[in-house]
Amino acid sequence: MRFPYGPAALSMLILSILSGAWLALNPIPPKKATLVMWTFAKTHYDAYKQAIPSFEAKHPGVKVDLQLVSWQAVTSRLQAAFLSDLDVPDLVEVEISAAGSFFRGPLKDVGFRDLTDRIKQSGLYDRMVQARFAPYTSRGRIFGLPHDVHPVMIAYRRDIFDQLGIDVNKIQTWDDFIAVGRKVTIPGKRYMLELPDSESSRFEPLLYQRGGGLFDPQGNCTMDNEIAVQTMLFYVPLVAGPNRIASDLGGGQIFTRAVEDGYFLCMIAPDWRSKTIEVDVPKMRGKMALMPLPAVYPGGRRTSTWGGTMIGITKHCKYPDLAWELALHLYLNKDDLAQRFRDTNILPALKEAWDHPAYDEPRPYWSNQPIGRLYAKLAPDVPFQYTSPFVATAKGKLSEALVACVQYYKQNGDKGFEEFVRKRLKQSADEVRRLMRRNPY
Amino acid sequence: MKTFYRVVRILVNLFLLAFAALTLTPMVWLLAATLKSPDDLFSYTFFAPRISTFNFRDLFSTVPFHRYMINSVFVASTMVIVQLFFSSLAGFALAKYDFKGKKPIMILMLSTMMLPSQVLMAPLYELIYRLGLVDSYAGLIVPGAVSVFGIFLFRQSILQVPDELLHAARIDGCSEFRIYWDIVMPVSRPMIGAFCLISFMGTWNSFLWPQIILHKTERFTLPIALNQLVGLYQQQYGTLMAGTFLSVLPVIILFMLLQKEFIAGLTAGAVKG
Numbered sequence: 001m002r003f004p005y006g007p008a009a010l011s012m013l014i015l016s017i018l019s020g021a022w023l024a025l026n027p028i029p030p031k032k033a034t035l036v037m038w039t040f041a042k043t044h045y046d047a048y049k050q051a052i053p054s055f056e057a058k059h060p061g062v063k064v065d066l067q068l069v070s071w072q073a074v075t076s077r078l079q080a081a082f083l084s085d086l087d088v089p090d091l092v093e094v095e096i097s098a099a100g101s102f103f104r105g106p107l108k109d110v111g112f113r114d115l116t117d118r119i120k121q122s123g124l125y126d127r128m129v130q131a132r133f134a135p136y137t138s139r140g141r142i143f144g145l146p147h148d149v150h151p152v153m154i155a156y157r158r159d160i161f162d163q164l165g166i167d168v169n170k171i172q173t174w175d176d177f178i179a180v181g182r183k184v185t186i187p188g189k190r191y192m193l194e195l196p197d198s199e200s201s202r203f204e205p206l207l208y209q210r211g212g213g214l215f216d217p218q219g220n221c222t223m224d225n226e227i228a229v230q231t232m233l234f235y236v237p238l239v240a241g242p243n244r245i246a247s248d249l250g251g252g253q254i255f256t257r258a259v260e261d262g263y264f265l266c267m268i269a270p271d272w273r274s275k276t277i278e279v280d281v282p283k284m285r286g287k288m289a290l291m292p293l294p295a296v297y298p299g300g301r302r303t304s305t306w307g308g309t310m311i312g313i314t315k316h317c318k319y320p321d322l323a324w325e326l327a328l329h330l331y332l333n334k335d336d337l338a339q340r341f342r343d344t345n346i347l348p349a350l351k352e353a354w355d356h357p358a359y360d361e362p363r364p365y366w367s368n369q370p371i372g373r374l375y376a377k378l379a380p381d382v383p384f385q386y387t388s389p390f391v392a393t394a395k396g397k398l399s400e401a402l403v404a405c406v407q408y409y410k411q412n413g414d415k416g417f418e419e420f421v422r423k424r425l426k427q428s429a430d431e432v433r434r435l436m437r438r439n440p441y
Numbered sequence: 442m443k444t445f446y447r448v449v450r451i452l453v454n455l456f457l458l459a460f461a462a463l464t465l466t467p468m469v470w471l472l473a474a475t476l477k478s479p480d481d482l483f484s485y486t487f488f489a490p491r492i493s494t495f496n497f498r499d500l501f502s503t504v505p506f507h508r509y510m511i512n513s514v515f516v517a518s519t520m521v522i523v524q525l526f527f528s529s530l531a532g533f534a535l536a537k538y539d540f541k542g543k544k545p546i547m548i549l550m551l552s553t554m555m556l557p558s559q560v561l562m563a564p565l566y567e568l569i570y571r572l573g574l575v576d577s578y579a580g581l582i583v584p585g586a587v588s589v590f591g592i593f594l595f596r597q598s599i600l601q602v603p604d605e606l607l608h609a610a611r612i613d614g615c616s617e618f619r620i621y622w623d624i625v626m627p628v629s630r631p632m633i634g635a636f637c638l639i640s641f642m643g644t645w646n647s648f649l650w651p652q653i654i655l656h657k658t659e660r661f662t663l664p665i666a667l668n669q670l671v672g673l674y675q676q677q678y679g680t681l682m683a684g685t686f687l688s689v690l691p692v693i694i695l696f697m698l699l700q701k702e703f704i705a706g707l708t709a710g711a712v713k714g
Binding site: 004005006007008009011012013015016019020022023026028041042043067068069070071072073077080084086087252253255256257260276279280281282283 | 479480482483484486508511512514515517518519521522525563566567570575578623626627630631633634637638641652653656657658659660665668669670671672676677678695698699702703
C-alpha cells in the first residue's frame with residue numbers, strides 16, 4: 001500500500017516514531033534536587049560532577065542538580081530568572097565581566113545573597129587573595145566567592161629568544177621589553193607581542209597593572225583618569241605607528257599559525273590562557289616559556305589579572321547554609337583544586353591550596369617550568385579590579401576610545417596625541433556616566 | 442552561432458563550477474578539520490597528511506552525542522508532523538470555507554509573522570512555565586505546533602484544488618474531515634514535501650528557544666549541545682568541528698533523498714497548465 005502523503009511525510013512519521021520509542025525506552029532518571037547549581041564552564045562542570053557525590057554522601061538525603069548552562073546564555077537566563085522570579089537556581093557561577101550587571105539597584109533587590117559576613121567570619125577573606133573579592137563586591141558587600149586569581153604572565157617563544165640571544169632575566173620593565181622588541185620586530189613578518197588595536201581585552205590588564213581600572217571601589221567611572229591616559233599613551237605606540245612592536249591576527253587557526261611561524265614572539269598569558277595556548281598550539285611543546293609581566297617602573301608590579309569566575313548563592317535558595325557548604329566543598333578542597341589546576345592551569349583563589357605539589361610539577365610544554373609556582377608567586381600581587389553594573393558598557397566605550405586613539409596616532413603620530421587621548425577617554429567616560437545617571441535606581 | 446552559444450555555455454558552467462567550489466569550501470574545511478588530530482588541526486589549512494578519527498572518538502566519549510542526535514530527530518520530526526497537521530488543516534479552512542471574519546483572521550495571522558520571535562519570548566516563557574512544560578520536549582513542540590507560514594503555504598496550495606472535487610466527495614457522503622484527509626492532502630503532496638523539509642530544517646537549527654527552555658543536558662538538542670562545547674577560556678575545536686559535521690549530515694542526507702519533492706513543491710503552480 002502506498003503512503004498517500006508522499007515520502008517526506010512518511011519519513012518524518014517514521015523518524016518521529018522511532019526516535020520517540022527510543023526516548024521512551026531510555027528515560028531520563030527523575031531528579032529531586034535539594035540544590036540546583038548552574039555553571040558555564042565545561043571544565044568546572046566535569047570537576048564538580050566528580051566532587052558532588054562526596055558532598056551528597058556527607059549530607060544524606062541531599063541531592064545536587066548540577067546544570068551546564070552555556071556562558072553566552074547564563075547571564076540572560078539568570079537576569080530573566082531574577083526578574084520573573086521563575087526557575088532561579090540556588091547557586092550560580094558567573095563570569096567576571098557579567099558579574100557587575102547583577103549588582104544593579106538597591107542592595108535589597110540584588111538577586112544574590114550577601115556573603116560578606118559568612119566570608120569574614122569563616123576567615124576566607126584572609127585565606128583567599130583579597131583582590132579577587134573586588135569584582136564581586138558592590139557598595140562594600142560581597143556577593144560571590146572567587147574561583148580563581150588569573151595572574152598574568154607573558155608567554156614567549158623560548159627557542160627563538162635563545163636563537164636571538166635574548167636574556168629574559170634582563171627584561172625587568174616595559175622599557176626593557178620595548179627596547180628588545182624594537183630590535184627583533186620585522187614589520188609584516190615578526191612582532192614582539194600579540195596585542196589588538198581594536199578592542200580593549202589586553203588593554204585592561206595593562207591598565208590594572210598600573211593600578212587603574214574602569215571603576216573605583218565606589219563604582220565611579222575612572223576610565224579617563226591620569227592612569228588610564230598614561231596607559232593609553234603607552235599602549236597605542238605599541239600597536240600603531242612606525243615603531244610598533246605588536247600586532248594581532250585574531251584567534252583560531254590564524255593564531256596557531258602565527259605562533260608556529262614565529263610571527264608573534266610573546267603573548268599576554270593569564271593562567272587560563274596558558275592552557276589555551278597548550279591546546280591550540282600543541283606543536284610548540286618544549287619551545288614555549290613564561291616570564292613575569294615587565295614592570296611599569298623598576299621594582300613595580302610584575303603581573304596583572306584577566307578574567308575570572310565567582311560562585312554566588314541566590315536569594316531564592318531555600319537552604320542557604322547547605323548551599324554555602326556546597327560552595328566551600330567545591331572551592332576549598334585542596335586535592336580537587338590541584339587536579340583542576342592540572343586540567344586547566346587555573347590557579348585557585350585559596351592561598352593555602354598552592355602548597356600542593358601539583359603547583360611545583362614541571363610542565364614539558366613550558367620548557368619544564370613549574371608554571372603553577374610561577375603564577376602562584378605573582379598571585380598575591382594581582383591588582384584590584386572593581387566593577388559596576390555598567391561594566392559591559394564601559395568595556396565597549398573603552399574599545400571605541402582605543403580605536404579612535406589608534407586612528408589618530410596612525411594619521412598624526414605624536415603631534416597632539418596626548419591631548420587627543422585625554423579628550424577621547426573623557427568622551428567615553430562621560431558617555432558611561434550619562435548612562436549611569438539615567439539609572440532609575 | 443552554434444560555437445558562440447557553446448562557448449557561452451562553457452563559460453557559464455565554469456562560473457557556476459567556481460561558485461559551487463566557493464560555496465562548498467567551508468564544508469570541505471569542516472570535513473578536513475574533523476579528520477585532523479589536535480596537533481595538526483591548525484597547522485594545515487585543509488587536510489593533514491595523517492587522517493585521524495580522534496575528534497569523533499573524543500566527541501562520543503566526552504558527551505552523549507547519540508542522545509542529542511536522537512533528541513533533535515525526535516523534536517524536529519514530531520514538530521514537522523504536528524505543524525503539518527495543524528497548518529494544513531487551518532490552510533484548508535481558509536482556502537475552502539467562507540465564514541465571517543475570514544479576511545481579518547488571515548491578516549491578523551500574517552501580521553504576526555512580522556513580529557520578531559524574541560519579542561514574545563518572555564511572555565511565552567512564563568506561559569510555558571505555568572503550564573509546567575519548562576525543560577520538556579513538549580515545551581519545544583507546543584509553542585511551535587502551528588506555523589503561520591505553513592498555514593499560508595497550504596492555503597495557497599489548497600486554493601488550486603478544484604472545488605468540484607470537494608463537491609463530488611460531499612455528494613458521495615464524505616465528511617469534511619475526510620475530504621481534508623483523503624482528498625485535499627494527497628493532492629497537496631508536493632507542498633507537503635516542501636513544507637516538511639523547510640520545517641524540519643528550521644526546527645533542527647532552532648537555538649534560542651531550546652536554549653531557554655531546556656535545562657537538563659540529557660534533553661539538549663544538537664545546537665544547544667554543540668554550543669556547550671564552546672568554552673569561554675578553552676576550546677576543543679576538533680571536537681566541535683566533528684559535532685558540527687555530524688549535525689549537518691542528517692539534513693544533507695534528508696535533502697538529497699527528498700529534493701525531488703522539495704523542488705516539486707516549490708515549483709507547484711509556477712507554470713499554469
